[in-house]
Amino acid sequence: MTVVLALAAIPVMGQDLLARQAPIDRKMKAVDTVALRHIIQREQAQSLSSQLYTEWSNKYAHHATTLPDSFKIDLRGFHMPTPSRVITSNFGRRWGRMHKGLDIKVYIGDTIRAAFDGKVRVANYEAAGYGNYVVIRHNNGLETIYGHMSKRLVGENEPVKAGDPIGLGGNTGRSTGSHLHFETRLCGVALDPALMFDFKNQDVTADYYMFRKNNAKRRTTTIARNTMPKTEAQDVPVIGEPNEQTAVLPTAKKTVAKAQPKASSSHKVKKGETLYSIAKQHGMTVDQLRKVNRLGKSTNIKVGQVLRFS
Numbered sequence: 001m002t003v004v005l006a007l008a009a010i011p012v013m014g015q016d017l018l019a020r021q022a023p024i025d026r027k028m029k030a031v032d033t034v035a036l037r038h039i040i041q042r043e044q045a046q047s048l049s050s051q052l053y054t055e056w057s058n059k060y061a062h063h064a065t066t067l068p069d070s071f072k073i074d075l076r077g078f079h080m081p082t083p084s085r086v087i088t089s090n091f092g093r094r095w096g097r098m099h100k101g102l103d104i105k106v107y108i109g110d111t112i113r114a115a116f117d118g119k120v121r122v123a124n125y126e127a128a129g130y131g132n133y134v135v136i137r138h139n140n141g142l143e144t145i146y147g148h149m150s151k152r153l154v155g156e157n158e159p160v161k162a163g164d165p166i167g168l169g170g171n172t173g174r175s176t177g178s179h180l181h182f183e184t185r186l187c188g189v190a191l192d193p194a195l196m197f198d199f200k201n202q203d204v205t206a207d208y209y210m211f212r213k214n215n216a217k218r219r220t221t222t223i224a225r226n227t228m229p230k231t232e233a234q235d236v237p238v239i240g241e242p243n244e245q246t247a248v249l250p251t252a253k254k255t256v257a258k259a260q261p262k263a264s265s266s267h268k269v270k271k272g273e274t275l276y277s278i279a280k281q282h283g284m285t286v287d288q289l290r291k292v293n294r295l296g297k298s299t300n301i302k303v304g305q306v307l308r309f310s
Contacts, residue, residue, distance in 0.1 A: 112166055115138070148171060176291065
């Protein structure tokens with residue numbers, strides 16, 4: 001009888017064991033699903049960059065390649081490069097050339113951080129330009145450039161997370177005061193960082209930014225037209241650096257060459273000239289002219305004095 005009862009109980013015990021095991025199996029399946037989802041999302045994010053870029057080089061800061069007609073940039077998981085809210089120079093035409101980023105006021109030694117997850121493509125020094133600078137290619141397809149730093153804290157090919165320290169604020173390279181020069185580029189072509197980053201409110205403008213090539217061309221053309229003299233406004237580089245592979249309106253070179261004689265980097269003050277007339281003549285403000293030449297508010301210029309413009 002005992003043996004019969006024991007044998008009869010075995011299926012029941014087995015069912016109880018299966019019943020107890022079922023919730024555990026469901027939890028493990030959920031954990032595995034979440035882990036798998038994260039792996040898939042990470043691989044998809046990394047593949048965005050591989051879809052846009054065909055090469056990885058540590059030799060150049062930027063090189064224009066074919067832009068997609070449209071591209072959705074994921075701005076989630078961001079970190080502001082600096083807590084500073086002060087923009088000292090915007091994206092657009094400045095002093096006869098395009099300024100391809102934002103200048104944010106920082107002090108020497110301030111921590112500069114990576115804007116998104118990614119990998120350091122370039123960490124270098126450029127005396128006549130960016131100074132100490134870092135270029136990061138991000139998983140969302142963007143590349144960001146951080147210039148004029150006093151020190152680089154990361155090396156080439158090093159993976160970084162959003163918010164990781166990558167350098168210290170400084171005044172190296174072609175710079176007239178300590179600040180961070182911050183650029184956002186897609187396929188090597190500069191986009192206005194203000195489209196994505198709101199430094200005043202220390203936030204991004206939205207969870208996503210939808211890049212459309214036609215809109216970008218129109219916006220860049222509008223910026224250039226609104227910030228250059230009328231004699232230049234009819235012919236404007238559409239987008240990108242002068243040495244990049246980008247479209248230029250047909251007669252741009254000829255018209256600019258006639259309207260803009262070769263600019264001198266200095267000016268000798270003549271009789272009757274004022275800071276205002278000299279600044280206007282060279283497309284600057286009086287404050288900019290004073291700043292470059294380190295002139296005080298009450299300092300007067302003299303005939304024969306030599307003023308610099310860069």
